[in-house]
């Protein structure tokens with residue numbers, strides 16, 4: 001059943017859990033995530049990041065995501081991840097997305113406020129909800145290829161006082177905060193500052209906090225993050241890696257001289273992603 005971002009976050013708040021939010025830039029990952037959520041009977045967020053346009057256009061996968069959400073046996077929000085321009089946000093809303101993230105985290109504060117406000121107006125007209133970002137996590141969604149080890153230099157932790165002002169001025173439904181996580185593969189052990197999350201929650205009157213960069217965070221840290229007030233966890237890199245590893249194993253298992261069939265590789269990847277997502281979702285819902 002297709003629901004808004006606000007709807008799934010309300011469920012998360014009531015249950016004191018975090019909802020998993022997974023990028024689905026292909027049919028296999030989409031089926032894996034919906035299958036995992038239905039298996040666990042948990043609400044879920046499927047999302048498409050603007051920076052994945054070069055992999056597959058939102059025009060192609062967006063309507064398929066919306067249809068899959070409508071048919072699902074659990075509440076599903078179809079969300080735009082890291083929308084960078086207002087035109088692109090509108091495109092997602094026109095396709096029927098029920099949540100949009102406006103990422104103005106690299107802009108000056110005032111400009112971030114101004115654009116986020118516009119995003120909120122646009123979303124309200126479409127009956128959708130808005131996530132925004134304050135502070136910087138250093139790398140964007142496609143940052144997995146960064147091997148320079150320089151991510152910490154551009155990371156700016158969210159200031160809880162500024163977050164309170166930002167939420168008041170923009171009326172957003174969820175806030176992505178920077179408290180030590182990064183996108184992509186962690187080059188060093190993540191050190192998370194849960195006080196940032198707790199203080200943002202306290203000073204904003206309980207805004208649902210979004211954690212980006214969920215791949216590579218320990219189970220213990222996930223549990224601490226949820227306890228501190230994280231209600232949405234973005235997770236993609238490890239799921240994508242699980243699919244890739246399964247595909248490589250599938251190809252390697254074919255005997256010399258025998259043909260490799262693409263459909264078999266895709267099925268192996270889908271199964272592996274489903275298993276990986278199921279484990280992540282169970283952890284975010286404090287079931288393991």
Ligand SMILES: [Zn+2]
Nearest residue numbers: 141212213234
């Ligand atoms: Zn992100």
